[in-house]
Amino acid sequence: MFIKGNFLYTPSRTELTIRENEYAHIEKGIITGFCKEVPQDNQEEVVDCGRDIIIPAFVDLHIHAPQYINRGLGFDEELLPWLEDYTFPAEKRFADPDFARRVYTAFVRRLKAEGTLCFSAFATIHKEATWQLMEIAEKEGLKAYIGKVNMDRNAPDYLLEDTDQSLADTEELILRCREEMQRVRFIATPRFVPSTTEKLMTGLGRLCEKYDLPVQSHLSENRNEVAWVRELHPDLPSYTAVYDAFGLLRPQQTIMAHAIYLSAEERRLLKSKGIYLAHCAQSNANLSSGIMPLRRNLEEGLTCSIASDVAAGHTPAMNKQIALTIEVSKLYALEHEKEKALTIGEGLYLATKGPGRFYGCTGSFEKGYAFDALVIHLEDIEGLERTPFEKLQQYIYDGDDRNIVARYVNGKRL
Missing domain, CATH: 2.30.40.10 (Urease, subunit C, domain 1)
Structure with a gap:
């Protein structure tokens, strides 16, 4: 042709x-x-x-499929209360497979309409709903990494998993996905360190090693979140080090969203392992989380991409995410002499080939x-x-x- x-x-x-x-x-x-x-x-x-x-x-390496119904809601709050008041109640509803299918059909078709034809998505803890998301993405012709969320601590009772069952459900989906899907692939998805026990992280690390799985999670999005991780793991030097300790910082196979508050040692570790950092400028503005020093990270050789983070980002349209990322980079550059604003060409790269390498030659x-x-x-x-x-x-x-x-x-x- x-x-x-x-x-x-x-x-x-x-x-x-x-x-x-x-x-x-x-x-x-x-x-x-x-x-x-x-x-x-x-x-x-x-x-x-x-x-x-x-x-x-477009390629979007960080998006929450169930949160699609919440886009634009709750932005008077910061991350942790926003999760409690808006996100978790919404995700509870995905225990209903019929509801999940309706929402996920709308979600995937919206991505297709906006030109995001390859993505990496968080589902919820619910095995059947996660499988439905995989089926819908495959049927609609999109490429995707999709993961069942794992949570066994610091969550509402209705989203709190039994650790062994969480691991068993995850393994079942891994095997089923490999047998029945062509373009959709499974990705291990611990929500973030505060919601996963050491036992669960250890188990997920072993599954990743056994099946050579990629990983997606959150890293250093909010100052209160970072402090919370420090309280939960005082024996480890950083938030990044926690993932690494449990085998969840897999070289060239890991997406970490946000990564705003990183130490020099964390940046060195992330660079050495070729971790993909999903920069979610719109989300970070909406929840008053902060601004990733994107230019510094790029100049230091870290692997970054632009992502929507729906629903903390209020639109899945990646052209709008590129525009907003450029605008935020200009404002950040005004206050930081060594920061140079992002260009149109760089923005296109960070929403296409840059993240596309995670999936392959796309x-x-x-x-x-x-x-x-x-x-x-x-x-x-x-x-x-x-x-x-x-x-x-x-x-x-x-x-x-x-x-x-x-x-x-x-x-x-x-």
């Missing part, structure tokens, strides 16, 4: 490639290269997208990458035709799902 259009993608954080009026060649869902003209003897399908821009589909249009793409249409006013780069900027700041006229995963139009 050949697709003609204006392609924009980021081979690296500091490189934005723009290919105007070129043809991408896709074979078995994989990009083989670009050309200016289709070969005269071509027998393959040709799709002409005209003046539309084509960008890699998030770019380089040779050998899966063709996961969004075709975006913005009206040209006669006499004011915009360049592809200008269209990209306007879509990031003012676009929405109505501008996405086609979505592709592995070369297949959804």
Whole structure:
């Protein structure tokens, strides 16, 4: 298949490639290269997208599927009371499989509409509801890591798990996912250190080792949370060290969301293990958590990406998350001389190829990458035709799902 259009993608954080009026060649869902003209003897399908821009589909490495129903609620509170008053009561409802299916169907379809075609999601503690989320994502054609949340302490009674049962349910889902899913993969999901006992973290670490699992959790989001972890584990030097002690800081296979309040030693450890740090600027602003020093982390070689963190982030639209992250970085730079604001190109990278590496070769249009793409249409006013780069900027700041006229995963139009 050949697709003609204006392609924009980021081979690296500091490189934005723009290919105007070129043809991408896709074979078995994989990009083989670009050309200016289709070969005269071509027998393959040709799709002409005209003046539309084509960008890699978005990748969101930190989102809470059950919290989709709560977006926009409770932002007068900070993290810990917000969890108690809004998040936990909402997650309780997912004990009802029928309710879970309705919500998860709406959630996955919203992601697809907004162009997030690969994601890593927290479900809830409920095994059946988690499986439904996996089934729906698979059926809708998306790529995903999905995890059953593990919680056996410091939670309401209705979300408090028996430790052994939590581990058994987790292992059952691991095996079932491997047998029945193609694009959806299981990811170990301890909610965060305060809600998981040492026994549970030890058990999850062993499952990760046994099945070579990735991990997702939260790290240093809120000052009160960090202090709480210090009280719970006074024998360990840091929040990051707790995960490491229980085998939950798996090299190149771990996503830690937020990571705002890190010591130099924690940053060194996270860098050495290639941990993915999901930067959730909108969420951190909504819950008054703080601002990750994104530029410093990037310059020090830490692996960062932009994520929505719905529902602490109030929209799953990743173009809006890019815009907000850039805006926050500009404000942060005003108060920190060594901080340079994020650029559009960097923002695109941190929402496509950067996080896409966690899943595999997705998030770019380089040779050998899966063709996961969004075709975006913005009206040209006669006499004011915009360049592809200008269209990209306007879509990031003012676009929405109505501008996405086609979505592709592995070369297949959804």
